[in-house]
Structure formats: structure tokens, C-alpha cells
Amino acid sequence: MREKSLPEDSITEEEVLKILVEMKGRDLQYDRFFSTMCTRPHSIAVKAHNLFLETNLGDPGLFPGVAELEARTISIMGDLLGCPDAVGYISTGGTESNIQAIRAARSTSRVRDGNIVVPASAHFSFDKIGDLLNLDVRKADLDEDLRVDISSVEELVDDRTLAVVGIAGTTEFGQVDPIDELAKITIDREIHLHVDAAFGGFVLPFLDSDYKWDFRVAGVSSITIDPHKMGMSTIPAGGLLFRTLKDMSLLETDTHYLTVARQASLTGTRSGAAAAATYAVMIHLGRSGFRKVISYCMDLTRHLVAGAKQIGVKPVIEPVMNVVALKVKSPTVVRSELIKRGWHVSMTREPNRALRLILMPHMTHENIDLFLEDLETVLKNL
Ligand code: PLP
Numbered sequence: 015m016r017e018k019s020l021p022e023d024s025i026t027e028e029e030v031l032k033i034l035v036e037m038k039g040r041d042l043q044y045d046r047f048f049s050t051m052c053t054r055p056h057s058i059a060v061k062a063h064n065l066f067l068e069t070n071l072g073d074p075g076l077f078p079g080v081a082e083l084e085a086r087t088i089s090i091m092g093d094l095l096g097c098p099d100a101v102g103y104i105s106t107g108g109t110e111s112n113i114q115a116i117r118a119a120r121s122t123s124r125v126r127d128g129n130i131v132v133p134a135s136a137h138f139s140f141d142k143i144g145d146l147l148n149l150d151v152r153k154a155d156l157d158e159d160l161r162v163d164i165s166s167v168e169e170l171v172d173d174r175t176l177a178v179v180g181i182a183g184t185t186e187f188g189q190v191d192p193i194d195e196l197a198k199i200t201i202d203r204e205i206h207l208h209v210d211a212a213f214g215g216f217v218l219p220f221l222d223s224d225y226k227w228d229f230r231v232a233g234v235s236s237i238t239i240d241p242h243k244m245g246m247s248t249i250p251a252g253g254l255l256f257r258t259l260k261d262m263s264l265l266e267t268d269t270h271y272l273t274v275a276r277q278a279s280l281t282g283t284r285s286g287a288a289a290a291a292t293y294a295v296m297i298h299l300g301r302s303g304f305r306k307v308i309s310y311c312m313d314l315t316r317h318l319v320a321g322a323k324q325i326g327v328k329p330v331i332e333p334v335m336n337v338v339a340l341k342v343k344s345p346t347v348v349r350s351e352l353i354k355r356g357w358h359v360s361m362t363r364e365p366n367r368a369l370r371l372i373l374m375p376h377m378t379h380e381n382i383d384l385f386l387e388d389l390e391t392v393l394k395n396l
Pocket of ligand 1: 051106107108110112137139181183184185210211212213240252
């Protein structure tokens with residue numbers, strides 16, 4: 015039965031739960047998801063989330079306990095990203111964090127309808143930002159390794175540019191832009207440099223690599239880092255961090271009826287549960303726990319790439335993190351054949367159209383092997 019209006023009479027809890035369980039049964043299982051940057055949350059995150067389910071960080075004076083957990087979470091993330099004094103808040107995800115970072119940049123610059131320069135590989139949240147804030151979103155070319163091309167950024171920046179964006183872990187290829195080179199462009203011109211590390215923020219600190227991409231790069235003003243991606247927290251948990259309180263305070267509005275006089279977040283009511291969940295995973299796993307998670311995902315990545323090469327399929331770039339784009343003939347057809355076999359893969363955009371696979375903590379070697387068998391069959395039948 016599908017209700018088309020609010021039932022007049024109460025439906026028993028048992029009946030409601032029956033409907034819910036049936037619908038939950040229709041949802042697909044993470045085991046076969048290669049397409050998502052989210053994963054099953056860590057069990058400690060679920061426990062913390064449930065404990066703080068009714069809390070609202072939009073009115074923190076009523077919930078000082080969870081507000082303290084949020085503050086501690088921001089300090090820990092700031093420290094991880096090279097700036098223990100960073101300020102910020104737990105947002106609903108990468109999109110909100112990116113919107114807010116650019117809003118703050120616009121307020122600093124006082125150019126209301128200027129432009130932002132983003133890599134061509136930027137997440138589509140920046141197109142939403144252009145629309146919301148009435149900004150021209152200029153897309154810089156990529157080099158052959160799919161990092162942003164610095165000379166292209168230089169050509170696009172002008173005196174109406176209010177922010178430059180670099181990405182640490184691109185959505186499609188997991189590539190890291192040369193953030194230190196971008197900083198050389200922005201520092202002299204006093205332009206806000208925002209780093210979108212929605213995905214890479216919880217990967218790069220735990221890899222044996224020497225990328226310079228976080229607050230350790232002078233000139234980086236704000237960073238997006240999502241606990242509900244590789245941070246293994248519950249949805250919706252995004253992170254937005256600013257190097258200085260001044261930038262974050264530009265987002266504040268007066269609140270007339272709450273326990274606090276001013277509010278910087280985009281949403282009013284917001285989940286305390288997600289902040290508590292993020293805090294719980296971070297202190298439970300610690301650096302060594304995260305290193306293990308990332309090392310597992312990188313091992314899966316190497317396993318997938320080695321197996322793909324054996325069946326004649328090469329990655330577009332050698333993976334930097336646990337994101338792989340595989341070059342195949344007719345990727346659209348291949349993808350739909352794989353979906354028929356229960357494998358959820360996505361695709362990258364032109365001009366590098368390929369199968370896109372994210373090796374998240376829910377994936378296993380066994381499922382990668384099964385996937386590769388199916389991929390080989392699908393390719394043979396083309
Ligand atoms: N930025 C990057 C680099 C992403 O990969 C994503 C999502 O995949 C986002 C931003 C948007 O994040 P959300 O879907 O949490 O809003």
C-alpha cells in the first residue's frame with residue numbers, strides 16, 4: 015500500500031516498521047559499490063550518532079556537551095591539517111563547506127559579482143556556488159597528469175578574482191593540485207586560496223607522500239574536509255576550516271532568538287549527532303587506526319589496478335589515492351553491463367571518459383576479483 019495523504023488514523027509502530035524494513039531491503043548494499051565516496055560508518059560513529067540524535071548545534075547553548083565535542087573535533091582536524099588554531103564547524107558535507115568558503119572569500123574581497131578560478135576537475139558544487147553567489151566560475155585547464163595547469167590559472171586570474179580553488183583529491187581521478195604553486199599566485203594578489211580536500215583530507219595525512227597541500231602552505235585560507243567520506247563518520251558530516259577567525263566571522267549573522275548571538279553556519283538547525291560521531295571515530299582510530307584504513311584502501315587500489323592491467327585495461331593516471339579511472343572502450347555500455355551484473359561503477363567526464371572506481375573501506379579483495387572477472391567478460395562481449 016502506498017499512502018497518498020497523511021493517514022487519518024494512527025498506524026501501529028509494528029506496521030510502520032514493517033514498511034521501513036521492506037523499503038530498507040530495496041536499498042542496495044555497499045559491498046558492490048565502487049561508485050561512492052561514502053562508506054558504512056564505523057560502529058563507534060553509529061553509537062555516538064544515536065547517543066546525540068536529538069541535539070541541535072544550531073542552538074549550542076542548549077547542548078553545551080555536543081558543542082564542546084564539535085570544538086574538539088575542529089581542533090583535532092586543524093592540527094591534522096597543520097594549523098592547531100584553525101577555526102570552523104561541522105557542516106552537512108563538501109558542498110556546504112565549499113559554498114561557505116567562497117562566501118567568506120567574497121566578503122573579504124568586497125567584489126560582489128566577481129569570479130572564482132577553479133580547476134576543470136572541480137566538483138560540481140562550484141557550479142552551484144556560481145549560481146548562488148552570482149559569480150563567474152572560470153575553469154582552468156589541466157596538465158597531462160590531470161592537475162590544474164598553473165599557467166592557465168595565471169591567465170584566468172584578474173582584479174575581480176575573489177578566490178582560487180585547488181583540489182586535494184579530485185572527485186574523478188583522486189589527483190592533487192600543486193597547492194604551493196597556486197599560493198604563489200594568490201599571496202601577492204591577496205586572493206583567498208581555498209583547498210577542496212573533501213575526499214583527500216582524510217587520505218593524504220596518512221599516506222607516505224610529501225604533497226604540500228594543507229595549512230602548512232602559507233596562503234591557504236580555508237579547507238573542506240569531509241568526515242562522511244574517508245573519515246568514516248555518519249552522514250551528514252562535512253568539515254570546514256579557516257586559518258583565521260576573521261575569515262570565519264565574515265559568515266556570521268545576528269540570531270535574534272537563540273542561545274548564541276551570532277551564527278556562522280549555512281543551515282540553522284544542524285546535526286550534533288554527526289559532530290559527535292566524527293569526534294568518536296577520530297579519537298577511537300587515532301593516527302595509527304587511520305593509517306591502517308588508508309593502507310587497506312591503497313592495497314585494494316593496487317590489487318584492482320594490477321588485475322585490470324592483466325586483462326589489458328590501464329588506468330588514466332597511476333592512482334595517487336584510492337580513486338581509479340580505467341580506460342575502456344565504450345565506457346557507457348560497459349558501465350551499464352556492469353550495473354546489470356550488480357556492480358555500481360560511475361564514469362569520469364569528457365575528455366577523459368573512463369570507468370571511475372573508488373576503493374572504499376567496505377570493498378574487499380574477493381569482490382574486486384569477482385568484479386574483474388565480470389569486467390573481462392563484458393569487454394569480450396562488446
Ligand atoms: N568536493 C569534492 C572533491 C568531492 O569529491 C565532493 C563529493 O564527492 C564534494 C566536494 C561534495 O561533497 P558532498 O556530496 O558531501 O556535498
